[in-house]
Amino acid sequence: MTLIKSISGIRGTIGGKVDQNLTPVDAVKFAAAYGTWLISQNNSKKLTVILGRDARISGKMISSLVANTLVGLGINVVDLGLSTTPTVEVAVALEKADGGIILTASHNPKQWNALKLLNHKGEFINGAQGNKILEIAENDAYTFAEVDDLGKYSKLKGYMEKHIDEVLKLKHVDIAAIKAAKFKVVVDAVNSTGGIIIPKLLKKLGVACIELYCEPNGQFPHNPEPLKENLTEISKLVVSEKADLGVVVDPDVDRLALVSEDGSMFGEEYTLVACADYVLGKEKGGNTVSNLSSSRALRDITEKHQGTYTASAVGEVNVVIGMKENNAIIGGEGNGGIIYPASHYGRDSIVGVALFLSHLAISKMSCKALRDSYPNYFMSKKKIQLTPQINVDAILKAMEAKYKHEDVNTVDGVKINFKSEWVHLRKSNTEPIIRVYTESTTQSNADTLADRIISEIKDIL
Numbered sequence: 001m002t003l004i005k006s007i008s009g010i011r012g013t014i015g016g017k018v019d020q021n022l023t024p025v026d027a028v029k030f031a032a033a034y035g036t037w038l039i040s041q042n043n044s045k046k047l048t049v050i051l052g053r054d055a056r057i058s059g060k061m062i063s064s065l066v067a068n069t070l071v072g073l074g075i076n077v078v079d080l081g082l083s084t085t086p087t088v089e090v091a092v093a094l095e096k097a098d099g100g101i102i103l104t105a106s107h108n109p110k111q112w113n114a115l116k117l118l119n120h121k122g123e124f125i126n127g128a129q130g131n132k133i134l135e136i137a138e139n140d141a142y143t144f145a146e147v148d149d150l151g152k153y154s155k156l157k158g159y160m161e162k163h164i165d166e167v168l169k170l171k172h173v174d175i176a177a178i179k180a181a182k183f184k185v186v187v188d189a190v191n192s193t194g195g196i197i198i199p200k201l202l203k204k205l206g207v208a209c210i211e212l213y214c215e216p217n218g219q220f221p222h223n224p225e226p227l228k229e230n231l232t233e234i235s236k237l238v239v240s241e242k243a244d245l246g247v248v249v250d251p252d253v254d255r256l257a258l259v260s261e262d263g264s265m266f267g268e269e270y271t272l273v274a275c276a277d278y279v280l281g282k283e284k285g286g287n288t289v290s291n292l293s294s295s296r297a298l299r300d301i302t303e304k305h306q307g308t309y310t311a312s313a314v315g316e317v318n319v320v321i322g323m324k325e326n327n328a329i330i331g332g333e334g335n336g337g338i339i340y341p342a343s344h345y346g347r348d349s350i351v352g353v354a355l356f357l358s359h360l361a362i363s364k365m366s367c368k369a370l371r372d373s374y375p376n377y378f379m380s381k382k383k384i385q386l387t388p389q390i391n392v393d394a395i396l397k398a399m400e401a402k403y404k405h406e407d408v409n410t411v412d413g414v415k416i417n418f419k420s421e422w423v424h425l426r427k428s429n430t431e432p433i434i435r436v437y438t439e440s441t442t443q444s445n446a447d448t449l450a451d452r453i454i455s456e457i458k459d460i461l
Contacts (some may be wrong), residue, residue: 003019003020009116050099053082053103054085056251057250059103079156086351092122093121106250124320172355182206187209187249188249191213193252201350220251238348254348257269269377272337275330276302277305277360288307316347382437386434436454
């Protein structure tokens with residue numbers, strides 16, 4: 001069991017000892033630090049924070065603790081209840097709130113939960129801001145409000161529907177084309193809030209929806225990370241139901257994976273590629289950004305449309321910074337995270353589904369045919385479990401030195417670019433692991449490269 005404090009928030013397993021796991025005390029402490037930082041940024045103004053959570057079993061408990069801590073600081077809390085990460089982001093901007101907190105551990109198993117922190121734009125806080133919040137928490141540097149100055153708590157229902165309406169207003173979401181296509185789609189929402197919002201979206205788009213694990217009870221029926229090995233049931237159901245595709249989202253609905261009509265994976269990496277291809281086809285010469293662990297296919301598609309591709313450090317906040325700096329019209333992460341600034345600067349599966357279905361409807365191609373039309377790269381995503389005794393920085397330095405004669409990028413961990421493949425090594429911000437991502441021209445080559453690198457790291461250890 002573990003507790004991870006990082007610039008992006010606090011994440012840990014429920015239960016156990018204070019400062020070693022995500023206990024009620026830790027939830028209160030970190031919420032107080034965030035609220036204190038927010039107050040320091042806003043003089044004496046009465047502040048409002050939007051709060052939302054995924055369907056995790058611990059969500060209601062953590063939400064109550066966080067909400068009452070903020071109220072105790074004199075901050076008003078508007079609670080969306082069951083929600084999604086992108087819905088909270090949209091709500092912060094539309095409600096002109098001063099910040100937001102999403103209670104979700106994203107793709108982590110059910111024993112985990114987390115506080116993910118937003119600024120007044122509904123975007124994730126940056127590194128300097130995150131470090132300041134960690135410092136406040138470390139020093140218990142908060143002062144709570146007196147009784148007459150306590151904040152107010154209120155609930156705001158129906159925001160997922162409002163989010164859907166905002167997505168349907170987007171210029172390149174072609175509702176008429178989607179309705180005319182008469183799609184049938186299977187949805188696996190891993191029994192979290194995607195099971196509420198994705199079927200509602202599909203209904204408004206005239207899409208027949210077959211629900212698999214769409215009951216938001218927090219009992220994840222399989223590992224919630226939307227990877228091939230976790231999606232065997234939806235793959236079979238897509239085929240048996242003769243559906244046009246399968247849609248898979250993680251518990252907080254900011255990652256989107258797709259399954260083709262033959263049950264094969266469209267590929268997490270290619271979710272962004274397909275959506276970018278569609279948008280760039282409408283706006284020639286547009287720029288894109290993804291992180292260093294994402295497929296080269298986005299670069300290829302961007303250049304096909306006469307745009308410029310840029311790679312950022314891993315992490316949504318880094319991708320957003322890169323997108324703003326390069327005036328990108330679409331971007332994201334190769335884990336199925338679509339960031340579309342015409343909507344907002346955050347990974348959003350609702351936007352991703354709407355753009356992808358528009359693309360599929362207008363192209364009049366099958367899901368598999370569309371996937372086959374893109375450059376064919378294959379990725380391997382593996383990990384090395386860490387113990388407290390392992391010096392990750394020393395390992396990365398050793399690998400950098402070993403491959404110093406290759407094209408090495410150290411912006412975020414160590415990325416080694418070979419002629420027709422690459423490997424990216426970095427310490428995870430969300431789990432005690434080293435991530436080992438590789439890409440090559442065949443799956444076998446990608447797996448072989450990953451295994452070779454892991455073996456080399458174990459030799460160093």
